[in-house]
Amino acid sequence: MPVDLARVTALRREIERHNHAYYVLDAPIVTDAEYDRLFRDLQALEAEHPELVTPDSPTQRVGGKPLDAFPKIRHAVPMLSIRTETDTEASGARAFDARVRRELGLGESDPPVEYSAELKFDGLAISLRYEHGMLVQAATRGDGETGEEVTQNIRTVHTIPLRLDTESPPAVLEVRGEVFIRRDDFERYNAKQREAGKPTLVNPRNGAAGSIRQLDPQLAAQRPLSFFAYGLGEVQGWPQPATHSATLDALEKMGVPVCAERTTGPGAATLVAFHDDIAARRDRLPFDIDGVVYKVDRVDLQRELGFVTREPRWAVAHKFPAQEQLTTVLGIEVQVGRTGALTPVARLAPVFVGGVTVTNATLHNQDEIDRKDVRVGDTVIVRRAGDVIPEVVSVVMERRLQPEPSRFDILQAYPVCPECGSHVVRLEGEAAARCTGGLYCPAQRKQALLHFAGRRAMDIEGLGDKLVDQLVDRGLVRTPADVYGLSLDALAGLDRMAEKSAANLLQAVESSKATTLARFIFSLGIRNVGETTAKDLAKHFGSLDRLIGAAEADLLAVRDVGPIVAQSILQFFAEPHNLEVVSKLRAAAVHWPESTGVQQSTGILAGKTLVLTGALPTLTRDAAKDLIEAAGGKVAGSVSKKTDYVVAGEEAGSKLVKAQELGVAILDEAGLLTLLAANNNNEQHVLDF
Ligand code: IVH
Numbered sequence: 001m002p003v004d005l006a007r008v009t010a011l012r013r014e015i016e017r018h019n020h021a022y023y024v025l026d027a028p029i030v031t032d033a034e035y036d037r038l039f040r041d042l043q044a045l046e047a048e049h050p051e052l053v054t055p056d057s058p059t060q061r062v063g064g065k066p067l068d069a070f071p072k073i074r075h076a077v078p079m080l081s082i083r084t085e086t087d088t089e090a091s092g093a094r095a096f097d098a099r100v101r102r103e104l105g106l107g108e109s110d111p112p113v114e115y116s117a118e119l120k121f122d123g124l125a126i127s128l129r130y131e132h133g134m135l136v137q138a139a140t141r142g143d144g145e146t147g148e149e150v151t152q153n154i155r156t157v158h159t160i161p162l163r164l165d166t167e168s169p170p171a172v173l174e175v176r177g178e179v180f181i182r183r184d185d186f187e188r189y190n191a192k193q194r195e196a197g198k199p200t201l202v203n204p205r206n207g208a209a210g211s212i213r214q215l216d217p218q219l220a221a222q223r224p225l226s227f228f229a230y231g232l233g234e235v236q237g238w239p240q241p242a243t244h245s246a247t248l249d250a251l252e253k254m255g256v257p258v259c260a261e262r263t264t265g266p267g268a269a270t271l272v273a274f275h276d277d278i279a280a281r282r283d284r285l286p287f288d289i290d291g292v293v294y295k296v297d298r299v300d301l302q303r304e305l306g307f308v309t310r311e312p313r314w315a316v317a318h319k320f321p322a323q324e325q326l327t328t329v330l331g332i333e334v335q336v337g338r339t340g341a342l343t344p345v346a347r348l349a350p351v352f353v354g355g356v357t358v359t360n361a362t363l364h365n366q367d368e369i370d371r372k373d374v375r376v377g378d379t380v381i382v383r384r385a386g387d388v389i390p391e392v393v394s395v396v397m398e399r400r401l402q403p404e405p406s407r408f409d410i411l412q413a414y415p416v417c418p419e420c421g422s423h424v425v426r427l428e429g430e431a432a433a434r435c436t437g438g439l440y441c442p443a444q445r446k447q448a449l450l451h452f453a454g455r456r457a458m459d460i461e462g463l464g465d466k467l468v469d470q471l472v473d474r475g476l477v478r479t480p481a482d483v484y485g486l487s488l489d490a491l492a493g494l495d496r497m498a499e500k501s502a503a504n505l506l507q508a509v510e511s512s513k514a515t516t517l518a519r520f521i522f523s524l525g526i527r528n529v530g531e532t533t534a535k536d537l538a539k540h541f542g543s544l545d546r547l548i549g550a551a552e553a554d555l556l557a558v559r560d561v562g563p564i565v566a567q568s569i570l571q572f573f574a575e576p577h578n579l580e581v582v583s584k585l586r587a588a589a590v591h592w593p594e595s596t597g598v599q600q601s602t603g604i605l606a607g608k609t610l611v612l613t614g615a616l617p618t619l620t621r622d623a624a625k626d627l628i629e630a631a632g633g634k635v636a637g638s639v640s641k642k643t644d645y646v647v648a649g650e651e652a653g654s655k656l657v658k659a660q661e662l663g664v665a666i667l668d669e670a671g672l673l674t675l676l677a678a679n680n681n682n683e684q685h686v687l688d689f
Contacts, residue, residue, distance in 0.1 A: 004045060008052050011042040015058045016161070023158040023226075024257050056134050056162035061155050066216035070148035073139040076234035079127060079176065080144060082293065083311045085318045092318045093271035096294055103305055103313055112267030113296060116244045117274035118230060119261050120291040120317050123180030123208040126150075127233050128160065133169025135162050140212065144310060153212050154179075156221035165255035174233030175256055181207045182287045183388070185224035194431060197367065202393055203324075203383060204288050226287070228259045243297045261285070264297055275318055282320060283355070291319035324383045324393060325358075327351035329376055332363065332408050334433075336419045336443035340527075341432035344369060344410060346380070346392050354384035361390040365431040366410050375405040419443045422577050427527070427567055438525050439479050440577035445472050448525050452480040456531055457523035458515060458590075461508040462501065470494050480523070481584035483509055517544060517592045524582070528568040536560060537569075542597025544582075548573045557606045557632045603632025604678050608644040611636050611659070614652030616669040624672065631676055639664060647672050 015038050022028045022035075030038075039058070046053045053060070085092035100113055125141040138154035139147040154160060157179065164173070181189075181204040189207075190200040201207035201223075211223035229251050232240070241247045245264040252258040263274050271294045278285075278292055296302050296314040305313040331347040344363040351358055361382050363369050374380065374392055379399040384390040410433045414424050422437025435441050439448055446468050453463035460483065471477040476490055486509065491502035515523075521544070522534035529537070540558045541547040547569075555566035572578055610633050612624055619627070624647065625635045639646060639658040646659035647667045659666055667675070 004049055005052060008042065008045050008049070008057075011038060011045070012057055014038060015042060016163070019058060019158055020161070020165075020255055024255075055136075055155075058162070060162070061158065061221070066218070067152070068215070070140075070150060070213075070215070072142075072146050073137070073149045074146050075127060075139065075144070077174065078144050078310070079125060079141040079147065079233070080307070080310050080312055082315045082317045084291075085316045089275070090268075090272045092316075093275055093294060094268045096316045096318075097268035097271065100296060100305065100314065104301065113301070114243070114264065114266055114298060115270055116248075116264050116295045116297045117262065117271050118293050118295070119228075119259055119278065119285075119289045120293045120319070121178035121180050121228055121230070121259075122205045122288040122290045123178040124205075124212050126154065126177060126179050126212070126227070128154065128175040128177070129234075130164055130169065130173045130175065132171060133164040133166060135160070148213075150212050152217040153214060153220040156217060156223075157225045157227055159257045160227050161255040166253075170235060170238030172234055172236035173238055174235065175229045175251060176231045176233050177227055177229035177257075179208050179212055179225050179227050180204060180287055181211075181224060182226055184286065185226070187388075189224050194364070194367070197431070199371070200368075227257050229256045230293070240299065242299055244295050244299065244302070245297055247299070271318075279320060288323065289320070290322075291317050293317050321355065323354040324381050325351045325353040326379055326396065327358075327382055329374060329378045329380055329392075331376055332369075332374070332413070334410065334414055334418060336417055336435055336441065338444060338447040340417075340435040340438060340441060340444045341365075342410060342414060342417070342424060342434065343432075344408070346374060348380075348382060351382060353382055353390070356384065358382055358384055358390045361392045363392060366426070366433060367431050369408055369410075373407070375400070375408055377401045377405045417441055417443075420577065422575050423571075425571050427564060427571070429564055434527070436571050436575040437577045438527070438572065438575075439581040440575075442478070445478065449477065449480060449483070451525045452523045453483070453512075454523075457519055458512045459508075459519070460505075460512045462505045463508070466496075467494070467505075479581045479584070481581050481588060484513070484585070484588035484590070513588070513590050515590065515592050517542070517594065520544065520585075520590065520592055521547065524572065524578070526568055526572040528565045533560065533565060540598050542595035544594070546597060548579070548582075553607060557603070559629060559634070598630065603630065604675060605631040605633030608633045609636050609642055610634070610645045610647055611639050611643050611655055612647050612649075613655035614649035616647070616649040616672075619669060619672075624669075627676055628672075645672075 015035070018028070018030055018035050018038070042057070043059050046057065046059055085096055097113065101110075104113070106113070127139045127141070127147070128135060129137040135155070137149060138151045139149050141147050155162065181201070183204065186201065186204045186207060193200045201210070207223065208225060211220050211225055214220040229248065232247065241250055245262070248258045248262070261278070263270060275292050278289070282289065294316050296305060302312070302314040307313065328349045329346045330349055332344055333347060334342040334344050336342055344365065346361045346363050348359055348361060363374060372392060372394055374395055379396040381393040381396065382390055383393045411424060411426060414433070416422060417424055417435035417437060420435065420437045420441035420443070422435050422441060424433050424435055426433045435444065438444055449463070449468045449472065450465065452458055453460040463483070476486065477483055486506065488502055488506060491497055491505060492499065516538065518535040518538035521529065521537050522531050536559050537547055541550065550569070552566050552570060555561050555569055556563070605628060610628050612621055612635060616624060628635055636643065639655050639662065641662055643659065643662070643664045645665045645667050646655060647669070648656045649669065656666065
């Protein structure tokens with residue numbers, strides 16, 4: 001074998017082994033970095049030798065070109081459905097066993113029939129066709145006779161082997177099973193989508209079906225799909241094992257994912273036990289199921305039993321109660337979280353779903369309400385799966401009341417926080433509406449206090465989780481200012497608070513009074529203002545009052561402060577409740593040294609963005625940057641339409657070219673210094689106030 005081919009083959013084997021360990025066995029054997037390295041090596045080799053690219057290469061999983069439509073495929077062996085046993089609980093399994101025995105002509109004295117019991121996965125049925133071990137085609141069930149070819153999309157499912165792991169692959173092996181989405185993958189995917197303001201999946205089942213029917217394989221590749229095999233279609237050149245359970249074992253050996261939650265045993269008792277066990281654990285399974293499936297285990301008996309219309313006599317589905325139900329929205333309220341986010345909650349007419357009575361369901365945020373268009377009075381589908389909070393899946397539009405109820409808008413319905421009366425705002429780019437009473441709001445109290453006392457904030461040693469819980473729960477502390485009014489007596493009454501630790505705490509509270517402006521600003525817990533921004537603000541403004549009085553333009557002149565941070569600061573100080581706490585803290589003798597600050601805000605370059613490129617004749621890069629920032633300007637790394645000036649020196653490269661293309665003003669060092677000189681005159685004047 002030529003060297004490159006040998007290397008490509010070895011790399012593929014190794015990558016697929018890691019894929020299997022990671023996705024199927026959930027037990028990775030290499031680090032992500034090592035995996036990426038192997039993958040990149042393979043990609044590089046294939047790029048060098050396109051003739052070596054094969055359809056079973058792991059690089060081919062990422063998705064090719066979008067299709068106009070899916071080609072139709074006629075199944076060599078039809079994809080059947082199964083009869084659903086409607087009897088409840090144990091009787092369903094007994095009825096199936098009785099029917100099988102009757103049809104096999106077994107009498108009472110004959111031994112019990114061996115059964116296989118497995119889960120009924122809630123996704124989309126798929127047939128995978130392997131020829132000589134290679135995945136050559138994948139199809140949906142369609143009407144059972146004819147399905148759609150979805151090979152490209154199926155290749156993106158990491159748990160599906162592109163090549164069977166066997167020395168002697170069958171000429172033809174069609175593996176049938178279900179594509180589905182695990183609950184954790186579903187939640188993670190939706191959270192990511194929500195964050196990016198992109199559409200979310202309605203539920204795992206629709207998500208799986210929708211992804212496979214997606215014409216663009218690149219999009220399908222982004223969906224976290226999984227697969228479990230449960231049977232066979234056409235088989236040629238393979239001595240199929242004598243039982244269904246042994247067949248699944250054999251598939252598993254070849255690297256095909258098979259669910260471990262299955263059992264084999266004699267008679268109805270096996271089925272009843274499996275049903276009850278799974279019913280009890282259903283909510284804790286990592287994926288949704290809608291019931292269990294019972295199958296006669298012996299393949300020869302399956303053949304003997306045969307089919308009625310389109311359903312085998314040897315298998316039956318035993319369903320569980322639904323996890324989705326219809327109900328009506330009685331009202332929409334909000335809950336204020338620890339970070340001040342207002343989460344809208346639908347109050348529902350009580351409905352029994354997923355095993356419990358549900359009376360409310362989360363609506364996440366305004367975007368979700370808008371997307372699903374949920375209104376008070378609507379009939380909705382609610383879903384409760386596992387321990388997950390019940391959710392409104394969608395509105396049944398045909399049942400919307402007439403005249404239509406009005407749209408629900410959080411800011412309109414709750415202009416002020418229902419917990420504390422502070423203003424509610426929605427920051428640009430954020431999904432959540434938030435209460436601005438960070439220091440004052442009871443819902444945010446514990447979080448605000450913990451942050452306030454933190455080591456990098458006011459550094460009050462000993463004021464941790466447990467103590468904050470007690471202080472807040474007993475009403476001893478409502479805002480950070482109250483911390484400075486605590487007495488030995490009040491502390492002595494708390495659990496696990498010896499006199500010595502109470503005295504230590506009071507000492508820590510006392511020492512925290514002497515702080516720095518940066519720490520104080522950070523301790524306020526203003527949204528989007530972390531430690532570094534707090535330091536920048538302190539340095540820039542030098543005094544708290546100047547920060548409080550700063551207008552948006554002043555804030556934007558601070559290094560690394562953009563419109564979102566500026567808005568957060570403005571909103572925080574616009575809330576009278578917060579100002580009240582700040583002034584109480586000062587009244588309690590919390591203090592710090594102040595300075596005049598940098599006063600860049602009024603500098604000649606305030607609000608301007610400059611880009612430096614090439615070597616300047618006298619100024620170093622850092623010196624130029626300091627001068628620009630001192631004049632209120634910002635230095636950015638790349639040129640865009642928003643750039644105001646490009647300062648170009650010797651050997652300026654692509655940035656200069658880009659500036660010329662975009663028509664951005666270009667300065668040399670002398671030009672920059674002239675600008676800055678104007679600033680110095682200007683600053684003199686400003687500092688005179
Ligand atoms: S066996 C000949 N086993 O349920 C029997 N089906 O109506 C073929 N399903 O859409 C089906 N889990 O996709 C079988 N463990 C399981 C299953 C299962 C889910 C789905 C299947 C089909 C429907 C059967």
